[in-house]
Amino acid sequence: xxxxxxxxxxxxxxxxxGQAFRWRRGADGxxxxxxxxxxxxxxxxxxxxxxxxxxxxxxxxYFQWHVNLSEIVATFPRDEHLTAAVRRFRGLRLLRQDPWxxxxxxxxxxxxxxxQIKQIVxxxxxxxxxxxxxxxxxxxxxxxxxxxxxEAVASSTHxxxxxxxxxxxxxxxxxxxxxxxxxxxxxxxxxxMSCGEGREHLCRLPGVGEKIANCVLLFAxxxxxxxxxxxxxxxxLRELYFRRKRNVTPRRLREFSGSYFGPHGGYAQQxxxxxxxxxxxxxxxxxxxxxxxxxx
DNA sequence: CTCCAGGTTCCGG
DNA sequence: CCGGAACATGGA
Numbered sequence: 001x002x003x004x005x006x007x008x009x010x011x012x013x014x015x016x017x018g019q020a021f022r023w024r025r026g027a028d029g030x031x032x033x034x035x036x037x038x039x040x041x042x043x044x045x046x047x048x049x050x051x052x053x054x055x056x057x058x059x060x061x062y063f064q065w066h067v068n069l070s071e072i073v074a075t076f077p078r079d080e081h082l083t084a085a086v087r088r089f090r091g092l093r094l095l096r097q098d099p100w101x102x103x104x105x106x107x108x109x110x111x112x113x114x115x116q117i118k119q120i121v122x123x124x125x126x127x128x129x130x131x132x133x134x135x136x137x138x139x140x141x142x143x144x145x146x147x148x149x150x151e152a153v154a155s156s157t158h159x160x161x162x163x164x165x166x167x168x169x170x171x172x173x174x175x176x177x178x179x180x181x182x183x184x185x186x187x188x189x190x191x192x193m194s195c196g197e198g199r200e201h202l203c204r205l206p207g208v209g210e211k212i213a214n215c216v217l218l219f220a221x222x223x224x225x226x227x228x229x230x231x232x233x234x235x236x237l238r239e240l241y242f243r244r245k246r247n248v249t250p251r252r253l254r255e256f257s258g259s260y261f262g263p264h265g266g267y268a269q270q271x272x273x274x275x276x277x278x279x280x281x282x283x284x285x286x287x288x289x290x291x292x293x294x295x296x
Numbered sequence: 297c298t299c300c301a302g303g304t305t306c307c308g309g
Numbered sequence: 310c311c312g313g314a315a316c317a318t319g320g321a
Contacts, residue, residue: 018302019302106302106303107303109301109302109303110301110302110303110304110316111300111301111302111303111304111316111317111318112301112302112303112317112318112319113300113301113302113319113320113321114301114302115301115319115320116301116318116319116320117301117302119319165317165318165319166317167316167317167318168304168315168316168317168318169303169304169316169317172304206304206305207303207304207305208303208304209303209304209305210303210304211302211303211304212302212303212304215302228302229302230301230302230303231300231301231302231303232301232302233302249310249311249312250310250311250312251310251311273302277302
């Protein structure tokens with residue numbers, strides 16, 4: 001157990017914002033999850049982060065604690081919506097996830113609720129994640145599984161994936177894993193590519209379109225100009241920035257989001273996404289976010 | 297029961 | 310390029 005001083009960071013907002021799917025909140029308010037091959041437990045109390053992990057450097061890199069959040073937020077447009085989102089969820093940071101885990105998770109995400117995505121990812125890890133280990137915590141022993149490797153998924157079967165509750169996404173995940181395993185696509189090469197090139201690369205994979213590609217570029221490769229437009233963001237953009245306007249096509253939304261939010265647009269997108277999602281469906285009751293959120 | 301979910305792909309204007 | 314439909318399943 002180690003105490004880390006991190007300013008401008010909210011563990012709750014970061015892990016609650018739908019970027020990663022392996023985190024659970026404990027009864028004590030702490031979080032536990034898996035980063036790479038290690039089990040991690042964290043808790044935030046009066047400004048400090050208590051970390052329980054074998055490799056602290058990997059944890060720090062994952063949470064991007066070295067990033068100066070103020071400099072990023074300063075580049076955002078100063079409209080009322082984004083300002084409100086930042087004020088309410090200050091400390092939310094973009095994670096730096098493993099590319100394969102991120103890609104596979106978001107292939108599983110299409111037209112699924114976050115609760116269900118978490119369940120699918122958990123199923124995949126339990127059934128295909130090699131190297132499960134035991135961890136004792138105050139007498140309790142629990143099994144944890146790392147996310148399965150490309151090879152583990154590629155050598156799996158459609159039926160196994162189907163039974164992980166992937167539904168029609170099973171075919172895509174299997175085909176994508178096999179393309180990567182066969183070397184037809186090299187994820188590691190994307191890091192040095194431009195955002196556009198990386199997107200083009202990712203979109204060749206079955207089940208990966210523009211939205212999922214942008215999620216991987218943003219959450220795993222740190223391409224902060226990537227701006228994923230899902231149903232929440234699309235509704236939000238229409239209601240907050242195109243209120244009462246006709247003929248707002250997907251093309252128009254892409255152009256707007258690509259220029260308006262600036263060089264760290266992906267960061268702005270994540271603040272908006274969390275803001276909209278916490279406000280309730282269809283983006284109503286945004287004002288309620290000015291008050292503290294009551295957890296169900 | 298109905299509606300919707302961090303979409304993608306295919307098809308006809 | 311655009312809108313619609315199909316694709317599976319479970320949460321609200």
